[in-house]
Amino acid sequence: MDEPGMYRYCREIINTMNDGLVVVAPDGTIMMVNQAFEEIIGYTREELIGSSCSLLRCDACEIARAEGKENWCDLFDLGSATRKPCMLVRKDGSYIHVLKNASLLWNAAGEVLGAVETLTDITEITKRDQKIQELSRLLEGDDAFHGIVGKSDVMRRVYELTEKAAQSDAPIIIYGESGTGKELVAHAIHALGKRREGPFIKFSCAALNEALLESELFGHVKGAFTGAYNHRQGRFEAANRGDIFLDEIGDIPLSTQVKLLRVLETKQFERVGEVRSIKVDVRIISATHRDLQSLVSQGKFREDLFFRINVIPIHLPPLRDRLEDIPLLANHFIQRLREKSGKPITGLTPGVMRLLMDQPWPGNVRELQGVLEYAFVLAEKGLIHPEHLPPKITGPELRTETPEAARSPAGTDEKAALIAALRQAGGNQSRAATILGVSRITVWHRMKKYGIDVHKLITG
Numbered sequence: 001m002d003e004p005g006m007y008r009y010c011r012e013i014i015n016t017m018n019d020g021l022v023v024v025a026p027d028g029t030i031m032m033v034n035q036a037f038e039e040i041i042g043y044t045r046e047e048l049i050g051s052s053c054s055l056l057r058c059d060a061c062e063i064a065r066a067e068g069k070e071n072w073c074d075l076f077d078l079g080s081a082t083r084k085p086c087m088l089v090r091k092d093g094s095y096i097h098v099l100k101n102a103s104l105l106w107n108a109a110g111e112v113l114g115a116v117e118t119l120t121d122i123t124e125i126t127k128r129d130q131k132i133q134e135l136s137r138l139l140e141g142d143d144a145f146h147g148i149v150g151k152s153d154v155m156r157r158v159y160e161l162t163e164k165a166a167q168s169d170a171p172i173i174i175y176g177e178s179g180t181g182k183e184l185v186a187h188a189i190h191a192l193g194k195r196r197e198g199p200f201i202k203f204s205c206a207a208l209n210e211a212l213l214e215s216e217l218f219g220h221v222k223g224a225f226t227g228a229y230n231h232r233q234g235r236f237e238a239a240n241r242g243d244i245f246l247d248e249i250g251d252i253p254l255s256t257q258v259k260l261l262r263v264l265e266t267k268q269f270e271r272v273g274e275v276r277s278i279k280v281d282v283r284i285i286s287a288t289h290r291d292l293q294s295l296v297s298q299g300k301f302r303e304d305l306f307f308r309i310n311v312i313p314i315h316l317p318p319l320r321d322r323l324e325d326i327p328l329l330a331n332h333f334i335q336r337l338r339e340k341s342g343k344p345i346t347g348l349t350p351g352v353m354r355l356l357m358d359q360p361w362p363g364n365v366r367e368l369q370g371v372l373e374y375a376f377v378l379a380e381k382g383l384i385h386p387e388h389l390p391p392k393i394t395g396p397e398l399r400t401e402t403p404e405a406a407r408s409p410a411g412t413d414e415k416a417a418l419i420a421a422l423r424q425a426g427g428n429q430s431r432a433a434t435i436l437g438v439s440r441i442t443v444w445h446r447m448k449k450y451g452i453d454v455h456k457l458i459t460g
Helices: 003-015 035-041 123-139 153-166 182-192 210-218 254-266 292-297 303-309 323-341 350-357 364-378 403-407 414-424 429-436 440-450 454-459
Strands: 020-024 030-033 080-089 095-106 112-121 172-175 200-204 242-247 268-270 277-279 282-288 312-315 345-348 382-384
Touching (some): 020 035, 095 123, 153 182, 153 312, 172 182, 182 200, 182 242, 182 282, 210 254, 210 268, 254 268, 254 303, 292 303, 323 345, 323 364, 323 414, 345 350, 345 429, 350 414, 364 382, 414 440, 414 454
Parallel strands (some): 172 282, 200 242, 242 282, 345 382
Antiparallel strands (some): 020 030, 080 095, 095 112, 268 277
16 A cells, blocks of 8 residues: 555544544644544634644643743653643633643654644543532432421421422522521522533632632633633533532622623623633522621622522521421431441430520531531440530530439420430330330320320421
8 A cells, every 4th residue: 555545544544533633743833633633622624734732722731932942832842741631722712621642753863743642522521520529419418308407397498499499590599597508408409400410510709819719700711810820610611501509609809799790691701811701501509698688788799789699589597496407407417427437326315405405506507517526526325415515515514414314304394305205216116215214105105195196296
């Protein structure tokens, strides 16, 4: 077979490759590409051949021409690159994640003819890994409503509103004190919504200066500012065709609020250091523990942005307003901690439950979880007693229970202790008797005395 014929066959073979292939001359001119490369980068062969490789805007390339070298990038100094992750900018302006392999081409005289690079598109793998992390996060909460524990009337209303809001593409804002579970509600909205197959990107707007905040939200291009050594995909771009959860939105500075408002109105934004507009299809879910209307009246939050994000408000109640959920929450955390620690801890004594029910819980559900984590450090097995709780719960003097107090709630709230034990035991009367330190017959008599229906108690 003659040389031209061999070249023609090689070209056909190269075009069957799944990976993109590009050959670059020492001066940075693109000499050859295959079909996969055209599909990856979005430019046609005619647009690429003869153009500078800087057209690809690879953030891993270290340009050497500015240093007085004739070579275009440091590949000509290093000689090769293996599985180097980088980001390219497609013709439409979107980022694409690739793994690059590269090597120099030499002639028989030892002269460099150029460089050949192969690019593997790993964008879908990146998205898959992100989805796996998201699903793992959701599976951590395996109780009740999408990981949200509680059966009180006020929480049932939250679940109902969450289900209805999820079906809309309108902006949703979740109000609630710190530790009430705003992020869990946002996850539930995504899981129940039409965008559940798309990404769920979360971001806390607190404690970042204006420059960093804009870079995180909208991304930046390499060289946009000191320290911008690589391209960075912003959270809005990563959330395309999905949901973005902006936590603590009340902390966003006014200058960034203007840009956020533009994204809501036009579905477009610019990366930091770039003038090209990027289009996105994103539903915004926001959250705050602050009173946005008060911030608006103080001139600290834009009124037009407030009206834009406050379309569907969901208010999460503090734990002190749903004390009946504490036994369920405590049981949930105890099960989780038991699985994690391996300690044979079975539950709480009635005295501990009373202490928990008496607390104002300024830190809400997160604080309750922290208290039980503390107790698991001190307790070894069996029931958690008051001496296992942190001082902020028991008071300056340790409040211990005598065996008699644990066994008999007479003189205290006998009905409340029975209900708490039955809930903790999942309705099992024998286990409830063990928790209370009484016989199963005593539990049965008290249930009759107070008219307690176990089925309604557990499922209601």
